[in-house]
Amino acid sequence: MKKHLPGLSVLPLTAAALALALTLTACSSSGDGAPGADSGAVLSHIHGLGVRGSTLYVATHQGLHTPDADGRPTLVGDRRDDFMGFTVTSDGVFLASGHPAPGGDGPADLGLVASTDxxxxxxEKSLAGKVDFHALDTAPDSTVYGYDSANGLLRVSTDGVTWDDRATLRALDIAVSPTTPGTVVATTESGVARSTDGGRTFTSGTDQVLAYVSWGAPDALFGVDPNGVLFRGRDGGTGWTRVSTVPGGAPQALTVVDARRLLVxxxxxxxxSRDAGLTFERRMAVKPGNDDH
Structure with missing residues:
Protein backbone atom coordinates (compact mmCIF):
# COMPACT_ATOMS: atom_id res chain seq x y z
CA MET A 1 0.00 0.00 0.00
CA LYS A 2 1.48 3.33 -1.01
CA LYS A 3 1.96 5.79 1.83
CA HIS A 4 3.25 9.36 2.13
CA LEU A 5 5.66 10.29 4.87
CA PRO A 6 4.45 12.99 7.27
CA GLY A 7 5.55 16.45 6.26
CA LEU A 8 6.12 15.67 2.59
CA SER A 9 3.99 17.63 0.16
CA VAL A 10 2.02 15.61 -2.39
CA LEU A 11 0.66 18.68 -4.19
CA PRO A 12 2.69 18.51 -7.45
CA LEU A 13 1.86 14.85 -8.06
CA THR A 14 -1.79 15.06 -7.10
CA ALA A 15 -2.36 18.24 -9.09
CA ALA A 16 -0.99 16.57 -12.22
CA ALA A 17 -3.09 13.47 -11.64
CA LEU A 18 -6.25 15.49 -11.05
CA ALA A 19 -5.61 17.57 -14.16
CA LEU A 20 -5.44 14.34 -16.15
CA ALA A 21 -8.66 13.08 -14.56
CA LEU A 22 -10.42 16.34 -15.39
CA THR A 23 -9.35 16.03 -19.01
CA LEU A 24 -10.51 12.43 -19.28
CA THR A 25 -13.87 12.94 -17.58
CA ALA A 26 -14.77 15.67 -20.03
CA CYS A 27 -15.43 12.89 -22.40
CA SER A 28 -29.45 -7.00 -1.90
CA SER A 29 -30.23 -8.71 1.25
CA SER A 30 -32.57 -5.99 2.48
CA GLY A 31 -34.85 -6.44 -0.49
CA ASP A 32 -34.36 -2.84 -1.66
CA GLY A 33 -32.94 -3.86 -5.03
CA ALA A 34 -33.81 -6.41 -7.69
CA PRO A 35 -30.53 -8.05 -8.77
CA GLY A 36 -30.22 -9.19 -12.35
CA ALA A 37 -28.79 -12.38 -13.74
CA ASP A 38 -25.12 -11.40 -13.98
CA SER A 39 -24.06 -12.35 -10.45
CA GLY A 40 -20.31 -12.94 -10.35
CA ALA A 41 -19.37 -10.27 -12.90
CA VAL A 42 -16.35 -8.14 -12.12
CA LEU A 43 -16.93 -4.43 -12.69
CA SER A 44 -14.76 -1.56 -13.81
CA HIS A 45 -15.45 2.17 -14.23
CA ILE A 46 -17.33 2.98 -11.03
CA HIS A 47 -18.86 6.45 -11.01
CA GLY A 48 -20.90 6.60 -7.82
CA LEU A 49 -21.78 4.88 -4.55
CA GLY A 50 -24.89 4.99 -2.39
CA VAL A 51 -26.59 3.25 0.50
CA ARG A 52 -30.25 2.60 1.18
CA GLY A 53 -31.04 0.66 4.32
CA SER A 54 -28.31 -1.95 4.62
CA THR A 55 -27.76 -2.27 0.88
CA LEU A 56 -24.79 -0.85 -1.03
CA TYR A 57 -25.44 0.42 -4.56
CA VAL A 58 -22.66 0.92 -7.10
CA ALA A 59 -23.24 3.06 -10.20
CA THR A 60 -21.02 1.96 -13.08
CA HIS A 61 -20.37 2.13 -16.80
CA GLN A 62 -22.50 -1.02 -17.05
CA GLY A 63 -25.53 -0.05 -14.93
CA LEU A 64 -26.37 -0.07 -11.23
CA HIS A 65 -25.13 -3.02 -9.16
CA THR A 66 -25.25 -4.28 -5.60
CA PRO A 67 -23.01 -6.96 -4.03
CA ASP A 68 -24.30 -10.44 -3.26
CA ALA A 69 -23.38 -12.34 -0.08
CA ASP A 70 -19.95 -13.12 -1.52
CA GLY A 71 -19.24 -9.56 -2.65
CA ARG A 72 -19.95 -10.26 -6.31
CA PRO A 73 -21.83 -7.54 -8.22
CA THR A 74 -25.40 -8.22 -9.35
CA LEU A 75 -27.32 -5.95 -11.69
CA VAL A 76 -30.24 -3.99 -10.22
CA GLY A 77 -33.19 -3.82 -12.61
CA ASP A 78 -32.49 -4.37 -16.29
CA ARG A 79 -30.88 -1.12 -17.43
CA ARG A 80 -27.17 -1.08 -18.26
CA ASP A 81 -26.86 2.67 -18.71
CA ASP A 82 -23.56 4.42 -18.09
CA PHE A 83 -24.43 6.24 -14.85
CA MET A 84 -21.79 8.99 -14.68
CA GLY A 85 -23.43 10.89 -11.80
CA PHE A 86 -25.30 9.16 -8.96
CA THR A 87 -26.61 9.99 -5.50
CA VAL A 88 -29.20 8.76 -3.01
CA THR A 89 -31.29 11.50 -1.40
CA SER A 90 -32.17 11.62 2.30
CA ASP A 91 -35.64 10.25 1.52
CA GLY A 92 -34.28 7.32 -0.49
CA VAL A 93 -34.79 8.58 -4.05
CA PHE A 94 -32.01 7.63 -6.49
CA LEU A 95 -30.84 10.38 -8.85
CA ALA A 96 -28.53 9.70 -11.79
CA SER A 97 -27.20 11.03 -15.05
CA GLY A 98 -25.00 9.78 -17.86
CA HIS A 99 -25.59 7.95 -21.14
CA PRO A 100 -27.93 5.18 -22.29
CA ALA A 101 -26.57 1.69 -22.86
CA PRO A 102 -25.28 0.95 -26.38
CA GLY A 103 -28.17 0.35 -28.72
CA GLY A 104 -30.66 2.00 -26.39
CA ASP A 105 -33.34 4.38 -27.52
CA GLY A 106 -33.33 8.06 -26.68
CA PRO A 107 -30.77 10.87 -26.69
CA ALA A 108 -27.06 10.43 -25.97
CA ASP A 109 -27.31 12.28 -22.64
CA LEU A 110 -29.75 11.12 -19.97
CA GLY A 111 -30.12 14.50 -18.28
CA LEU A 112 -31.50 13.83 -14.77
CA VAL A 113 -33.30 10.54 -14.14
CA ALA A 114 -34.84 9.34 -10.88
CA SER A 115 -35.83 6.04 -9.29
CA THR A 116 -38.19 5.64 -6.36
CA ASP A 117 -37.82 1.83 -6.20
CA GLU A 124 -36.89 10.96 -16.84
CA LYS A 125 -36.92 14.18 -14.79
CA SER A 126 -35.34 16.84 -17.01
CA LEU A 127 -32.61 17.91 -19.46
CA ALA A 128 -32.67 14.71 -21.54
CA GLY A 129 -30.40 15.15 -24.56
CA LYS A 130 -28.92 18.31 -23.08
CA VAL A 131 -26.82 17.51 -20.02
CA ASP A 132 -24.58 14.76 -18.68
CA PHE A 133 -24.02 15.44 -14.96
CA HIS A 134 -20.75 13.90 -13.77
CA ALA A 135 -21.44 14.80 -10.13
CA LEU A 136 -24.73 15.06 -8.22
CA ASP A 137 -25.56 15.96 -4.63
CA THR A 138 -28.53 17.29 -2.69
CA ALA A 139 -29.02 19.84 0.10
CA PRO A 140 -31.13 19.18 3.24
CA ASP A 141 -34.10 20.91 1.59
CA SER A 142 -33.82 18.49 -1.39
CA THR A 143 -32.29 21.10 -3.70
CA VAL A 144 -30.32 19.24 -6.38
CA TYR A 145 -26.80 20.33 -7.33
CA GLY A 146 -25.38 18.93 -10.56
CA TYR A 147 -22.02 19.52 -12.21
CA ASP A 148 -22.39 19.71 -16.00
CA SER A 149 -18.92 18.60 -17.06
CA ALA A 150 -19.34 19.28 -20.77
CA ASN A 151 -20.03 22.96 -20.11
CA GLY A 152 -18.00 23.34 -16.90
CA LEU A 153 -21.11 24.61 -15.15
CA LEU A 154 -22.80 24.07 -11.80
CA ARG A 155 -26.58 23.79 -12.19
CA VAL A 156 -29.07 23.91 -9.30
CA SER A 157 -32.73 22.87 -9.11
CA THR A 158 -35.28 22.94 -6.30
CA ASP A 159 -37.48 20.34 -8.00
CA GLY A 160 -35.22 18.45 -10.41
CA VAL A 161 -37.09 19.95 -13.35
CA THR A 162 -36.32 23.67 -13.59
CA TRP A 163 -32.63 24.57 -13.36
CA ASP A 164 -30.64 27.66 -12.48
CA ASP A 165 -27.16 28.04 -13.97
CA ARG A 166 -24.63 29.00 -11.31
CA ALA A 167 -20.82 29.26 -11.40
CA THR A 168 -18.58 28.09 -14.21
CA LEU A 169 -15.59 26.08 -12.99
CA ARG A 170 -13.43 23.13 -13.95
CA ALA A 171 -14.14 20.49 -11.33
CA LEU A 172 -14.25 16.74 -10.84
CA ASP A 173 -16.61 16.43 -7.87
CA ILE A 174 -18.88 18.46 -5.58
CA ALA A 175 -20.28 18.09 -2.06
CA VAL A 176 -23.07 20.07 -0.42
CA SER A 177 -23.20 20.83 3.31
CA PRO A 178 -25.85 18.77 5.12
CA THR A 179 -26.57 21.62 7.55
CA THR A 180 -25.40 24.98 6.19
CA PRO A 181 -27.58 26.22 3.33
CA GLY A 182 -25.65 27.26 0.25
CA THR A 183 -22.26 25.84 1.27
CA VAL A 184 -20.68 23.75 -1.49
CA VAL A 185 -17.15 22.45 -2.01
CA ALA A 186 -15.67 21.40 -5.36
CA THR A 187 -12.47 19.60 -6.27
CA THR A 188 -10.29 21.40 -8.81
CA GLU A 189 -6.75 20.85 -10.04
CA SER A 190 -5.54 23.77 -7.90
CA GLY A 191 -7.27 22.62 -4.69
CA VAL A 192 -10.67 22.58 -3.02
CA ALA A 193 -12.87 25.51 -4.07
CA ARG A 194 -15.60 26.63 -1.69
CA SER A 195 -18.91 28.46 -2.12
CA THR A 196 -21.17 29.91 0.56
CA ASP A 197 -23.83 31.34 -1.78
CA GLY A 198 -25.29 28.19 -3.29
CA GLY A 199 -22.63 27.77 -5.94
CA ARG A 200 -23.01 31.19 -7.52
CA THR A 201 -19.38 32.04 -6.74
CA PHE A 202 -16.42 29.99 -5.52
CA THR A 203 -13.14 30.83 -3.87
CA SER A 204 -10.06 29.90 -5.84
CA GLY A 205 -8.98 26.32 -5.21
CA THR A 206 -6.24 26.36 -2.59
CA ASP A 207 -4.58 24.08 -0.05
CA GLN A 208 -5.30 20.36 -0.42
CA VAL A 209 -5.77 18.89 -3.91
CA LEU A 210 -8.47 16.20 -3.82
CA ALA A 211 -10.23 14.10 -6.44
CA TYR A 212 -13.52 13.27 -4.68
CA VAL A 213 -15.38 14.76 -1.73
CA SER A 214 -18.49 13.78 0.24
CA TRP A 215 -20.27 15.43 3.17
CA GLY A 216 -22.37 12.88 5.06
CA ALA A 217 -22.96 14.71 8.36
CA PRO A 218 -22.12 18.10 9.90
CA ASP A 219 -18.80 16.74 11.18
CA ALA A 220 -18.21 14.28 8.35
CA LEU A 221 -16.68 16.01 5.34
CA PHE A 222 -14.11 13.70 3.75
CA GLY A 223 -12.01 13.83 0.60
CA VAL A 224 -9.65 11.46 -1.17
CA ASP A 225 -6.75 12.59 -3.35
CA PRO A 226 -5.74 11.01 -6.69
CA ASN A 227 -3.25 8.75 -4.88
CA GLY A 228 -5.93 7.29 -2.58
CA VAL A 229 -4.94 9.30 0.49
CA LEU A 230 -8.00 10.06 2.64
CA PHE A 231 -8.46 13.44 4.34
CA ARG A 232 -11.05 14.80 6.75
CA GLY A 233 -12.28 18.36 6.34
CA ARG A 234 -12.08 20.96 9.08
CA ASP A 235 -14.20 24.09 9.48
CA GLY A 236 -16.44 23.43 6.53
CA GLY A 237 -13.64 22.51 4.15
CA THR A 238 -11.28 25.37 4.91
CA GLY A 239 -8.65 22.89 6.16
CA TRP A 240 -7.86 19.19 5.80
CA THR A 241 -6.28 16.53 8.03
CA ARG A 242 -4.74 13.34 6.66
CA VAL A 243 -6.47 10.18 7.94
CA SER A 244 -5.14 7.13 6.07
CA THR A 245 -4.53 5.58 2.67
CA VAL A 246 -7.42 3.66 1.10
CA PRO A 247 -6.43 0.23 -0.29
CA GLY A 248 -6.55 -0.53 -3.99
CA GLY A 249 -4.89 2.40 -5.73
CA ALA A 250 -6.43 5.46 -7.37
CA PRO A 251 -10.00 6.34 -6.31
CA GLN A 252 -13.08 6.28 -8.54
CA ALA A 253 -15.82 7.43 -6.14
CA LEU A 254 -16.42 8.42 -2.50
CA THR A 255 -19.60 8.48 -0.40
CA VAL A 256 -19.79 9.38 3.28
CA VAL A 257 -22.77 7.91 5.11
CA ASP A 258 -22.14 9.40 8.56
CA ALA A 259 -19.28 10.45 10.83
CA ARG A 260 -17.91 6.88 11.02
CA ARG A 261 -19.09 5.08 7.88
CA LEU A 262 -17.72 5.81 4.44
CA LEU A 263 -17.34 4.01 1.13
CA VAL A 264 -14.56 4.41 -1.42
CA SER A 273 -14.85 1.89 6.69
CA ARG A 274 -16.82 1.86 9.93
CA ASP A 275 -14.23 3.78 11.97
CA ALA A 276 -14.02 7.13 10.14
CA GLY A 277 -11.48 5.93 7.61
CA LEU A 278 -8.87 4.37 9.88
CA THR A 279 -9.40 0.85 8.46
CA PHE A 280 -11.21 -0.55 5.42
CA GLU A 281 -12.84 -3.81 4.35
CA ARG A 282 -13.47 -4.69 0.71
CA ARG A 283 -17.17 -5.07 -0.13
CA MET A 284 -16.99 -5.67 -3.89
CA ALA A 285 -14.32 -6.59 -6.43
CA VAL A 286 -13.39 -4.20 -9.22
CA LYS A 287 -11.40 -4.97 -12.33
CA PRO A 288 -8.76 -2.36 -13.15
CA GLY A 289 -9.55 -0.79 -16.50
CA ASN A 290 -8.44 2.07 -18.72
CA ASP A 291 -9.40 5.55 -17.62
CA ASP A 292 -11.49 6.76 -20.54
CA HIS A 293 -14.67 7.20 -18.48
Whole structure:
Protein backbone atom coordinates (compact mmCIF):
# COMPACT_ATOMS: atom_id res chain seq x y z
CA MET A 1 0.00 0.00 0.00
CA LYS A 2 1.48 3.33 -1.01
CA LYS A 3 1.96 5.79 1.83
CA HIS A 4 3.25 9.36 2.13
CA LEU A 5 5.66 10.29 4.87
CA PRO A 6 4.45 12.99 7.27
CA GLY A 7 5.55 16.45 6.26
CA LEU A 8 6.12 15.67 2.59
CA SER A 9 3.99 17.63 0.16
CA VAL A 10 2.02 15.61 -2.39
CA LEU A 11 0.66 18.68 -4.19
CA PRO A 12 2.69 18.51 -7.45
CA LEU A 13 1.86 14.85 -8.06
CA THR A 14 -1.79 15.06 -7.10
CA ALA A 15 -2.36 18.24 -9.09
CA ALA A 16 -0.99 16.57 -12.22
CA ALA A 17 -3.09 13.47 -11.64
CA LEU A 18 -6.25 15.49 -11.05
CA ALA A 19 -5.61 17.57 -14.16
CA LEU A 20 -5.44 14.34 -16.15
CA ALA A 21 -8.66 13.08 -14.56
CA LEU A 22 -10.42 16.34 -15.39
CA THR A 23 -9.35 16.03 -19.01
CA LEU A 24 -10.51 12.43 -19.28
CA THR A 25 -13.87 12.94 -17.58
CA ALA A 26 -14.77 15.67 -20.03
CA CYS A 27 -15.43 12.89 -22.40
CA SER A 28 -29.45 -7.00 -1.90
CA SER A 29 -30.23 -8.71 1.25
CA SER A 30 -32.57 -5.99 2.48
CA GLY A 31 -34.85 -6.44 -0.49
CA ASP A 32 -34.36 -2.84 -1.66
CA GLY A 33 -32.94 -3.86 -5.03
CA ALA A 34 -33.81 -6.41 -7.69
CA PRO A 35 -30.53 -8.05 -8.77
CA GLY A 36 -30.22 -9.19 -12.35
CA ALA A 37 -28.79 -12.38 -13.74
CA ASP A 38 -25.12 -11.40 -13.98
CA SER A 39 -24.06 -12.35 -10.45
CA GLY A 40 -20.31 -12.94 -10.35
CA ALA A 41 -19.37 -10.27 -12.90
CA VAL A 42 -16.35 -8.14 -12.12
CA LEU A 43 -16.93 -4.43 -12.69
CA SER A 44 -14.76 -1.56 -13.81
CA HIS A 45 -15.45 2.17 -14.23
CA ILE A 46 -17.33 2.98 -11.03
CA HIS A 47 -18.86 6.45 -11.01
CA GLY A 48 -20.90 6.60 -7.82
CA LEU A 49 -21.78 4.88 -4.55
CA GLY A 50 -24.89 4.99 -2.39
CA VAL A 51 -26.59 3.25 0.50
CA ARG A 52 -30.25 2.60 1.18
CA GLY A 53 -31.04 0.66 4.32
CA SER A 54 -28.31 -1.95 4.62
CA THR A 55 -27.76 -2.27 0.88
CA LEU A 56 -24.79 -0.85 -1.03
CA TYR A 57 -25.44 0.42 -4.56
CA VAL A 58 -22.66 0.92 -7.10
CA ALA A 59 -23.24 3.06 -10.20
CA THR A 60 -21.02 1.96 -13.08
CA HIS A 61 -20.37 2.13 -16.80
CA GLN A 62 -22.50 -1.02 -17.05
CA GLY A 63 -25.53 -0.05 -14.93
CA LEU A 64 -26.37 -0.07 -11.23
CA HIS A 65 -25.13 -3.02 -9.16
CA THR A 66 -25.25 -4.28 -5.60
CA PRO A 67 -23.01 -6.96 -4.03
CA ASP A 68 -24.30 -10.44 -3.26
CA ALA A 69 -23.38 -12.34 -0.08
CA ASP A 70 -19.95 -13.12 -1.52
CA GLY A 71 -19.24 -9.56 -2.65
CA ARG A 72 -19.95 -10.26 -6.31
CA PRO A 73 -21.83 -7.54 -8.22
CA THR A 74 -25.40 -8.22 -9.35
CA LEU A 75 -27.32 -5.95 -11.69
CA VAL A 76 -30.24 -3.99 -10.22
CA GLY A 77 -33.19 -3.82 -12.61
CA ASP A 78 -32.49 -4.37 -16.29
CA ARG A 79 -30.88 -1.12 -17.43
CA ARG A 80 -27.17 -1.08 -18.26
CA ASP A 81 -26.86 2.67 -18.71
CA ASP A 82 -23.56 4.42 -18.09
CA PHE A 83 -24.43 6.24 -14.85
CA MET A 84 -21.79 8.99 -14.68
CA GLY A 85 -23.43 10.89 -11.80
CA PHE A 86 -25.30 9.16 -8.96
CA THR A 87 -26.61 9.99 -5.50
CA VAL A 88 -29.20 8.76 -3.01
CA THR A 89 -31.29 11.50 -1.40
CA SER A 90 -32.17 11.62 2.30
CA ASP A 91 -35.64 10.25 1.52
CA GLY A 92 -34.28 7.32 -0.49
CA VAL A 93 -34.79 8.58 -4.05
CA PHE A 94 -32.01 7.63 -6.49
CA LEU A 95 -30.84 10.38 -8.85
CA ALA A 96 -28.53 9.70 -11.79
CA SER A 97 -27.20 11.03 -15.05
CA GLY A 98 -25.00 9.78 -17.86
CA HIS A 99 -25.59 7.95 -21.14
CA PRO A 100 -27.93 5.18 -22.29
CA ALA A 101 -26.57 1.69 -22.86
CA PRO A 102 -25.28 0.95 -26.38
CA GLY A 103 -28.17 0.35 -28.72
CA GLY A 104 -30.66 2.00 -26.39
CA ASP A 105 -33.34 4.38 -27.52
CA GLY A 106 -33.33 8.06 -26.68
CA PRO A 107 -30.77 10.87 -26.69
CA ALA A 108 -27.06 10.43 -25.97
CA ASP A 109 -27.31 12.28 -22.64
CA LEU A 110 -29.75 11.12 -19.97
CA GLY A 111 -30.12 14.50 -18.28
CA LEU A 112 -31.50 13.83 -14.77
CA VAL A 113 -33.30 10.54 -14.14
CA ALA A 114 -34.84 9.34 -10.88
CA SER A 115 -35.83 6.04 -9.29
CA THR A 116 -38.19 5.64 -6.36
CA ASP A 117 -37.82 1.83 -6.20
CA UNK A 118 -34.08 1.54 -5.50
CA UNK A 119 -33.00 1.41 -9.12
CA UNK A 120 -35.41 -1.18 -10.47
CA UNK A 121 -36.98 1.39 -12.79
CA UNK A 122 -36.07 4.94 -13.78
CA UNK A 123 -38.09 7.96 -14.87
CA GLU A 124 -36.89 10.96 -16.84
CA LYS A 125 -36.92 14.18 -14.79
CA SER A 126 -35.34 16.84 -17.01
CA LEU A 127 -32.61 17.91 -19.46
CA ALA A 128 -32.67 14.71 -21.54
CA GLY A 129 -30.40 15.15 -24.56
CA LYS A 130 -28.92 18.31 -23.08
CA VAL A 131 -26.82 17.51 -20.02
CA ASP A 132 -24.58 14.76 -18.68
CA PHE A 133 -24.02 15.44 -14.96
CA HIS A 134 -20.75 13.90 -13.77
CA ALA A 135 -21.44 14.80 -10.13
CA LEU A 136 -24.73 15.06 -8.22
CA ASP A 137 -25.56 15.96 -4.63
CA THR A 138 -28.53 17.29 -2.69
CA ALA A 139 -29.02 19.84 0.10
CA PRO A 140 -31.13 19.18 3.24
CA ASP A 141 -34.10 20.91 1.59
CA SER A 142 -33.82 18.49 -1.39
CA THR A 143 -32.29 21.10 -3.70
CA VAL A 144 -30.32 19.24 -6.38
CA TYR A 145 -26.80 20.33 -7.33
CA GLY A 146 -25.38 18.93 -10.56
CA TYR A 147 -22.02 19.52 -12.21
CA ASP A 148 -22.39 19.71 -16.00
CA SER A 149 -18.92 18.60 -17.06
CA ALA A 150 -19.34 19.28 -20.77
CA ASN A 151 -20.03 22.96 -20.11
CA GLY A 152 -18.00 23.34 -16.90
CA LEU A 153 -21.11 24.61 -15.15
CA LEU A 154 -22.80 24.07 -11.80
CA ARG A 155 -26.58 23.79 -12.19
CA VAL A 156 -29.07 23.91 -9.30
CA SER A 157 -32.73 22.87 -9.11
CA THR A 158 -35.28 22.94 -6.30
CA ASP A 159 -37.48 20.34 -8.00
CA GLY A 160 -35.22 18.45 -10.41
CA VAL A 161 -37.09 19.95 -13.35
CA THR A 162 -36.32 23.67 -13.59
CA TRP A 163 -32.63 24.57 -13.36
CA ASP A 164 -30.64 27.66 -12.48
CA ASP A 165 -27.16 28.04 -13.97
CA ARG A 166 -24.63 29.00 -11.31
CA ALA A 167 -20.82 29.26 -11.40
CA THR A 168 -18.58 28.09 -14.21
CA LEU A 169 -15.59 26.08 -12.99
CA ARG A 170 -13.43 23.13 -13.95
CA ALA A 171 -14.14 20.49 -11.33
CA LEU A 172 -14.25 16.74 -10.84
CA ASP A 173 -16.61 16.43 -7.87
CA ILE A 174 -18.88 18.46 -5.58
CA ALA A 175 -20.28 18.09 -2.06
CA VAL A 176 -23.07 20.07 -0.42
CA SER A 177 -23.20 20.83 3.31
CA PRO A 178 -25.85 18.77 5.12
CA THR A 179 -26.57 21.62 7.55
CA THR A 180 -25.40 24.98 6.19
CA PRO A 181 -27.58 26.22 3.33
CA GLY A 182 -25.65 27.26 0.25
CA THR A 183 -22.26 25.84 1.27
CA VAL A 184 -20.68 23.75 -1.49
CA VAL A 185 -17.15 22.45 -2.01
CA ALA A 186 -15.67 21.40 -5.36
CA THR A 187 -12.47 19.60 -6.27
CA THR A 188 -10.29 21.40 -8.81
CA GLU A 189 -6.75 20.85 -10.04
CA SER A 190 -5.54 23.77 -7.90
CA GLY A 191 -7.27 22.62 -4.69
CA VAL A 192 -10.67 22.58 -3.02
CA ALA A 193 -12.87 25.51 -4.07
CA ARG A 194 -15.60 26.63 -1.69
CA SER A 195 -18.91 28.46 -2.12
CA THR A 196 -21.17 29.91 0.56
CA ASP A 197 -23.83 31.34 -1.78
CA GLY A 198 -25.29 28.19 -3.29
CA GLY A 199 -22.63 27.77 -5.94
CA ARG A 200 -23.01 31.19 -7.52
CA THR A 201 -19.38 32.04 -6.74
CA PHE A 202 -16.42 29.99 -5.52
CA THR A 203 -13.14 30.83 -3.87
CA SER A 204 -10.06 29.90 -5.84
CA GLY A 205 -8.98 26.32 -5.21
CA THR A 206 -6.24 26.36 -2.59
CA ASP A 207 -4.58 24.08 -0.05
CA GLN A 208 -5.30 20.36 -0.42
CA VAL A 209 -5.77 18.89 -3.91
CA LEU A 210 -8.47 16.20 -3.82
CA ALA A 211 -10.23 14.10 -6.44
CA TYR A 212 -13.52 13.27 -4.68
CA VAL A 213 -15.38 14.76 -1.73
CA SER A 214 -18.49 13.78 0.24
CA TRP A 215 -20.27 15.43 3.17
CA GLY A 216 -22.37 12.88 5.06
CA ALA A 217 -22.96 14.71 8.36
CA PRO A 218 -22.12 18.10 9.90
CA ASP A 219 -18.80 16.74 11.18
CA ALA A 220 -18.21 14.28 8.35
CA LEU A 221 -16.68 16.01 5.34
CA PHE A 222 -14.11 13.70 3.75
CA GLY A 223 -12.01 13.83 0.60
CA VAL A 224 -9.65 11.46 -1.17
CA ASP A 225 -6.75 12.59 -3.35
CA PRO A 226 -5.74 11.01 -6.69
CA ASN A 227 -3.25 8.75 -4.88
CA GLY A 228 -5.93 7.29 -2.58
CA VAL A 229 -4.94 9.30 0.49
CA LEU A 230 -8.00 10.06 2.64
CA PHE A 231 -8.46 13.44 4.34
CA ARG A 232 -11.05 14.80 6.75
CA GLY A 233 -12.28 18.36 6.34
CA ARG A 234 -12.08 20.96 9.08
CA ASP A 235 -14.20 24.09 9.48
CA GLY A 236 -16.44 23.43 6.53
CA GLY A 237 -13.64 22.51 4.15
CA THR A 238 -11.28 25.37 4.91
CA GLY A 239 -8.65 22.89 6.16
CA TRP A 240 -7.86 19.19 5.80
CA THR A 241 -6.28 16.53 8.03
CA ARG A 242 -4.74 13.34 6.66
CA VAL A 243 -6.47 10.18 7.94
CA SER A 244 -5.14 7.13 6.07
CA THR A 245 -4.53 5.58 2.67
CA VAL A 246 -7.42 3.66 1.10
CA PRO A 247 -6.43 0.23 -0.29
CA GLY A 248 -6.55 -0.53 -3.99
CA GLY A 249 -4.89 2.40 -5.73
CA ALA A 250 -6.43 5.46 -7.37
CA PRO A 251 -10.00 6.34 -6.31
CA GLN A 252 -13.08 6.28 -8.54
CA ALA A 253 -15.82 7.43 -6.14
CA LEU A 254 -16.42 8.42 -2.50
CA THR A 255 -19.60 8.48 -0.40
CA VAL A 256 -19.79 9.38 3.28
CA VAL A 257 -22.77 7.91 5.11
CA ASP A 258 -22.14 9.40 8.56
CA ALA A 259 -19.28 10.45 10.83
CA ARG A 260 -17.91 6.88 11.02
CA ARG A 261 -19.09 5.08 7.88
CA LEU A 262 -17.72 5.81 4.44
CA LEU A 263 -17.34 4.01 1.13
CA VAL A 264 -14.56 4.41 -1.42
CA UNK A 265 -14.25 2.78 -4.85
CA UNK A 266 -10.66 2.30 -5.97
CA UNK A 267 -8.99 0.43 -8.81
CA UNK A 268 -9.50 -3.05 -7.33
CA UNK A 269 -12.61 -2.80 -5.17
CA UNK A 270 -15.28 -0.95 -3.26
CA UNK A 271 -14.07 -0.50 0.32
CA UNK A 272 -16.06 0.34 3.43
CA SER A 273 -14.85 1.89 6.69
CA ARG A 274 -16.82 1.86 9.93
CA ASP A 275 -14.23 3.78 11.97
CA ALA A 276 -14.02 7.13 10.14
CA GLY A 277 -11.48 5.93 7.61
CA LEU A 278 -8.87 4.37 9.88
CA THR A 279 -9.40 0.85 8.46
CA PHE A 280 -11.21 -0.55 5.42
CA GLU A 281 -12.84 -3.81 4.35
CA ARG A 282 -13.47 -4.69 0.71
CA ARG A 283 -17.17 -5.07 -0.13
CA MET A 284 -16.99 -5.67 -3.89
CA ALA A 285 -14.32 -6.59 -6.43
CA VAL A 286 -13.39 -4.20 -9.22
CA LYS A 287 -11.40 -4.97 -12.33
CA PRO A 288 -8.76 -2.36 -13.15
CA GLY A 289 -9.55 -0.79 -16.50
CA ASN A 290 -8.44 2.07 -18.72
CA ASP A 291 -9.40 5.55 -17.62
CA ASP A 292 -11.49 6.76 -20.54
CA HIS A 293 -14.67 7.20 -18.48
Missing amino acids: SGRTWQ ATQDGVYE
